[in-house]
């Protein structure tokens with residue numbers, strides 16, 4: 001299976017109660033300085049960094065490598081300054097003035113479904129490569145094959161809650177790293193590390209093997225292998 005798709009890992013930052021934002025669903029700083037630097041290293045070491053359209057609309061991330069030194073090293077080894085930036089966006093809703101287009105150099109891919117409005121796809125195709133996968137919603141397995149065919153061998157997923165779940169549920173994730181910060185956010189409407197549909201029975205749970213735990217800033221980074 002793995003040879004048909006990239007090695008894929010999710011990185012996220014959550015509160016001690018598992019929230020990745022507040023109920024306002026806007027970007028919240030959970031990581032400390034050391035963790036943000038660790039995340040930057042993960043980005044720099046990846047072929048591509050991917051988010052869902054919910055994260056683009058909520059956070060407007062640039063997903064660039066922040067360290068000049070890391071960007072320089074990438075260029076020295078024949079890569080673009082930034083990994084390919086990917087948005088999973090069934091209906092081609094990515095704003096044309098999103099920061100992923102405005103900030104940093106390098107390739108962008110917008111993954112749309114076959115039902116995405118043609119005019120939106122046309123407009124986005126001037127800013128990014130368009131990868132079509134799925135009928136009404138992006139088919140993540142088809143997408144993963146498409147990314148592998150584009151020589152994306154190491155894929156970093158940076159959320160949000162819905163895409164994280166979709167990727168894990170589709171059996172497309174090899175590893176998870178999560179920074180757990182020293183705060184509680186609460187709220188039933190605040191996004192958690194994994195939202196989506198969830199499961200009904202314990203037997204359906206996705207098993208993990210703990211690989212590493214590392215105190216960082218005022219929290220801890222947990223690294224898990226997905227069984």
Ligand SMILES: NC(=O)C1=CN([C@@H]2O[C@H](COP(=O)(O)OP(=O)(O)OC[C@H]3O[C@@H](n4cnc5c(N)ncnc54)[C@H](OP(=O)(O)O)[C@@H]3O)[C@@H](O)[C@H]2O)C=CC1
Nearest residue numbers: 012013020021025052054055090138159160161162163166
């Ligand atoms: N603390 C952290 O580390 C991070 C926090 N966040 C936070 O997370 C929140 C955003 O999360 P969320 O709203 O869940 O949005 P996501 O970024 O997870 O995007 C979800 C959207 O992706 C699209 N999508 C397309 N195909 C699929 C598929 N097969 N499976 C799943 N999703 C698919 C859907 O929209 P469509 O049908 O239109 O395609 C879906 O609504 C924000 O509050 C943000 O601040 C985000 C990243 C990291």
Ligand SMILES: Nc1nc(O)c(N)c(N[C@@H]2O[C@H](COP(=O)(O)O)[C@@H](O)[C@H]2O)n1
Nearest residue numbers: 013028029030031059061062063064158
């Ligand atoms: N690792 C991490 N820690 C946090 O505390 C965060 N809030 C996030 N958010 C993610 O980073 C994206 C922003 O990236 P840029 O700084 O714009 O490059 C954001 O969209 C989330 O995916 N991550």
